[in-house]
Amino acid sequence: MTSGEITVGNPVRTDVDKTSAPSAPVTVRAHGLSKSFGALKAVNNVDFTVTAGEIFGLVGPDGAGKTTIMRMLAGVLSADTGDIEVDGVDVTADPEQAKLHLSYMPQRFGLYEDLTVAENIFFYGELFSVSRTDRLVRSQALLKAAGLADFQKRLAGQLSGGMKQKLGLICALIHTPRVLLLDEPTTGVDPVSRREFWGILYNLRESGVTIILSTAYMDEAERCSRLALLHAGEIRYCDTPARLKATMPGVLLAIISSNPRALREALTGQTGILGVLLMGDRVHVRVDDPAQRIPEIRASLANHHVEITSIEQVVPGIEDVFVALLGSEETA
Amino acid sequence: MNLRRLFALAYKETLQIWRDPRSLAIALLMPLMQMAILGYGVSLDIKHVPLCVYDQENSQQSRGLVQDFVSSGWFSISRRLEREADIRDAMDRGSCNAAIVVPVNFSRTLAMNGTAPVQAIFDATDVNTTNIALGYAQGAMAQASREFVTGWAAAHGTQPSLVGQINLEPNTWFNETLDSRNFIIPGVVAVILALVGAQLTSLTISREWERGTMEQLISTPVTALEVMLGKLTPYFMIGLIDAGFCLAVAIFWFHVPFRGNVITLFTTTMLFLIVVLGIGYLISVRIRSQLGASQVALLVTMLPTNLLSGYTFPIDQMPAAIQALTLVVYARYYVTILRGVFLKGSSLTDLWMPIVGLSVYALLIIWLAARAFHKRIN
Ligand SMILES: Nc1ncnc2c1ncn2[C@@H]1O[C@H](COP(=O)(O)OP(=O)(O)OP(=O)(O)O)[C@@H](O)[C@H]1O
Ligand SMILES: [Mg+2]
Numbered sequence: 001m002t003s004g005e006i007t008v009g010n011p012v013r014t015d016v017d018k019t020s021a022p023s024a025p026v027t028v029r030a031h032g033l034s035k036s037f038g039a040l041k042a043v044n045n046v047d048f049t050v051t052a053g054e055i056f057g058l059v060g061p062d063g064a065g066k067t068t069i070m071r072m073l074a075g076v077l078s079a080d081t082g083d084i085e086v087d088g089v090d091v092t093a094d095p096e097q098a099k100l101h102l103s104y105m106p107q108r109f110g111l112y113e114d115l116t117v118a119e120n121i122f123f124y125g126e127l128f129s130v131s132r133t134d135r136l137v138r139s140q141a142l143l144k145a146a147g148l149a150d151f152q153k154r155l156a157g158q159l160s161g162g163m164k165q166k167l168g169l170i171c172a173l174i175h176t177p178r179v180l181l182l183d184e185p186t187t188g189v190d191p192v193s194r195r196e197f198w199g200i201l202y203n204l205r206e207s208g209v210t211i212i213l214s215t216a217y218m219d220e221a222e223r224c225s226r227l228a229l230l231h232a233g234e235i236r237y238c239d240t241p242a243r244l245k246a247t248m249p250g251v252l253l254a255i256i257s258s259n260p261r262a263l264r265e266a267l268t269g270q271t272g273i274l275g276v277l278l279m280g281d282r283v284h285v286r287v288d289d290p291a292q293r294i295p296e297i298r299a300s301l302a303n304h305h306v307e308i309t310s311i312e313q314v315v316p317g318i319e320d321v322f323v324a325l326l327g328s329e330e331t332a
Numbered sequence: 333m334n335l336r337r338l339f340a341l342a343y344k345e346t347l348q349i350w351r352d353p354r355s356l357a358i359a360l361l362m363p364l365m366q367m368a369i370l371g372y373g374v375s376l377d378i379k380h381v382p383l384c385v386y387d388q389e390n391s392q393q394s395r396g397l398v399q400d401f402v403s404s405g406w407f408s409i410s411r412r413l414e415r416e417a418d419i420r421d422a423m424d425r426g427s428c429n430a431a432i433v434v435p436v437n438f439s440r441t442l443a444m445n446g447t448a449p450v451q452a453i454f455d456a457t458d459v460n461t462t463n464i465a466l467g468y469a470q471g472a473m474a475q476a477s478r479e480f481v482t483g484w485a486a487a488h489g490t491q492p493s494l495v496g497q498i499n500l501e502p503n504t505w506f507n508e509t510l511d512s513r514n515f516i517i518p519g520v521v522a523v524i525l526a527l528v529g530a531q532l533t534s535l536t537i538s539r540e541w542e543r544g545t546m547e548q549l550i551s552t553p554v555t556a557l558e559v560m561l562g563k564l565t566p567y568f569m570i571g572l573i574d575a576g577f578c579l580a581v582a583i584f585w586f587h588v589p590f591r592g593n594v595i596t597l598f599t600t601t602m603l604f605l606i607v608v609l610g611i612g613y614l615i616s617v618r619i620r621s622q623l624g625a626s627q628v629a630l631l632v633t634m635l636p637t638n639l640l641s642g643y644t645f646p647i648d649q650m651p652a653a654i655q656a657l658t659l660v661v662y663a664r665y666y667v668t669i670l671r672g673v674f675l676k677g678s679s680l681t682d683l684w685m686p687i688v689g690l691s692v693y694a695l696l697i698i699w700l701a702a703r704a705f706h707k708r709i710n
Contacts, residue, residue, distance in 0.1 A: 075707075076550050076551050077709045078708060096553060096707075099552060100553050102551070103551075104547075106547040106548055108544040108547070110544055110546075110548030112344065114347075114348050115344065115347055123340055127337050127553065128552065128553065129336060129337070168548075
């Protein structure tokens with residue numbers, strides 16, 4: 001969430017360039033996709049294209065429509081209008097054909113809690129007609145990568161949240177999907193498990209699997225090749241994390257203060273201040289012109305008796321970008 | 333259809349059933365308990381029909397007649413009445429289901445004519461009990477008749493020309509007790525299997541929705557038909573075990589004579605199980621909560637099978653419109669089949685009519701069930 005993690009985003013982009021060549025390109029294309037629940041437009045005229053070897057991230061606030069899009073891509077929810085193409089197959093017309101090459105991990109844990117780890121893996125392997133040897137080889141490798149090798153006999157219901165998510169991923173990968181759909185796969189997962197999780201995802205991308213995931217974690221959003229920023233069922237922005245950052249208007253200042261709330265109070269609404277965002281012990285302040293505004297801020301804070309430790313210009317994180325972009329949408 | 337996926341589903345479902353011993357115990361023990369309750373309910377009712385006695389003569393002979401009713405074990409005297417008008421009152425209050433009226437000059441008429449009328453009145457609200465009670469009354473009368481005849485022979489040295497005091501002689505040969513019970517218990521088996529079968533499968537689909545496992549399942553290439561067959565297979569096995577239990581209790585515990593052959597019983601029972609499990613499955617597909625599905629299954633099976641299957645209320649005594657309605661009550665076919673196989677030793681060909689009825693039903697249910705489930709969330 002802090003600037004230290006932003007650097008993680010950069011190697012990801014170079015990876016994309018490395019892996020764009022091998023294996024036939026598999027694409028997922030959504031066109032004019034809409035879905036309403038009664039009067040509520042959960043997804044409104046959404047378009048995007050994802051190419052093989054990409055990790056495409058859907059990001060947005062609660063209720064933005066991420067799950068609804070995922071479900072339509074997985075062929076478990078029918079779209080009102082629009083079409084989806086997965087690997088040349090029209091999902092809206094023939095969802096069953098598409099499901100052969102697709103793996104979907106729902107937001108809510110979707111495996112059988114009264115079955116063991118091994119039994120769940122076996123079950124999903126059978127549903128995708130994976131041969132016995134393939135299943136054994138793949139499951140051993142995946143269990144090892146996920147740190148679950150010692151838990152094969154444990155009931156899925158007795159796993160921790162993070163272990164459950166990793167088991168979900170293993171079951172999704174027990175066949176060889178060309179498209180992997182993950183709906184908030186790491187929510188409630190500890191940092192170590194999340195790193196293992198992403199390790200597996202990077203390897204998959206290397207082998208040409210198209211990955212679409214939704215996430216609530218900004219550091220994860222930074223690791224995606226491209227991001228779609230969703231709001232109220234619409235894609236507001238869709239680009240690489242780096243280019244999204246470039247579109248952010250203004251410059252970001254990080255101010256460290258013992259009283260960040262008072263600091264926000266003092267600065268909100270002041271001229272030249274585009275946005276104020278609390279980030280734990282610090283406050284991110286977006287300004288139009290740092291050279292002019294920094295002295296003004298210092299003066300204003302002194303006026304309000306808010307003590308500060310430091311002010312410095314920082315590289316924006318993706319969270320800053322989203323707040324900035326969605327915030328300006330909101331007022332526009 | 334892919335057999336591998338079908339087996340995977342059946343195996344998974346079996347594991348889940350196995351891991352839930354409470355539900356499994358209910359599935360296996362419930363039918364046995366119901367069998368005991370309903371089976372004994374049948375025989376208890378029939379053992380002690382409450383009887384009102386209006387003995388106008390109160391002689392040794394009339395008391396002997398009443399005693400024959402009591403010692404038969406089928407009646408217990410609930411009230412002794414002093415006036416004819418009290419009979420009606422007693423019946424209205426439900427204090428008796430049957431009454432006997434012994435006339436003032438009973439023993440004199442009997443001695444002179446060798447026959448004497450005794451009036452028997454039955455509360456006909458419950459046709460079934462009435463029929464049975466009537467049979468008992470005839471039995472008791474026959475016993476009294478035999479005593480009278482032996483007495484007469486001893487006194488006169490000859491047989492009386494006119495035998496029993498009361499009409500309906502032929503029924504003295506007929507053992508009503510066993511017959512009604514034998515008649516009803518196969519029906520009880522049918523009703524229990526109809527109830528339990530639908531309960532078993534009414535939860536299969538709704539459970540997946542409720543636990544959140546359905547979304548991932550329907551994102552795989554598994555087909556709706558595979559889901560249906562895979563899920564029904566283990567319950568079919570449980571259903572067969574339940575049927576075996578119930579039929580064994582009927583034969584070995586309640587001693588209902590089994591005159592037919594096991595193959596006929598087995599094939600028709602499988603046919604019936606397909607129908608009841610299919611109905612539970614259909615409900616499960618339609619209703620996404622487990623509680624709701626199980627309640628609907630109970631409602632849909634309980635009333636029709638109890639009232640319209642002919643297991644307690646004979647279908648041929650129903651009004652024509654209701655009789656027509658019973659044609660859609662699948663349990664009626666199995667009730668007929670079981671009675672035939674048990675009591676008459678009927679073969680598959682003898683039973684072709686109910687078997688065709690049940691087969692049509694089974695095909696219809698399978699067809700509906702196979703089309704009912706869609707791999708969609710909405
Ligand atoms: N089956 C449904 N029936 C009615 N409304 C629904 C249904 N599914 C989703 N919605 C509504 O559609 C909107 C989008 O929901 P969706 O689950 O796609 O959001 P989300 O981005 O996944 O949110 P979250 O981050 O909370 O998971 C929400 O307002 C939600 O309440
Ligand atoms: Mg969601």
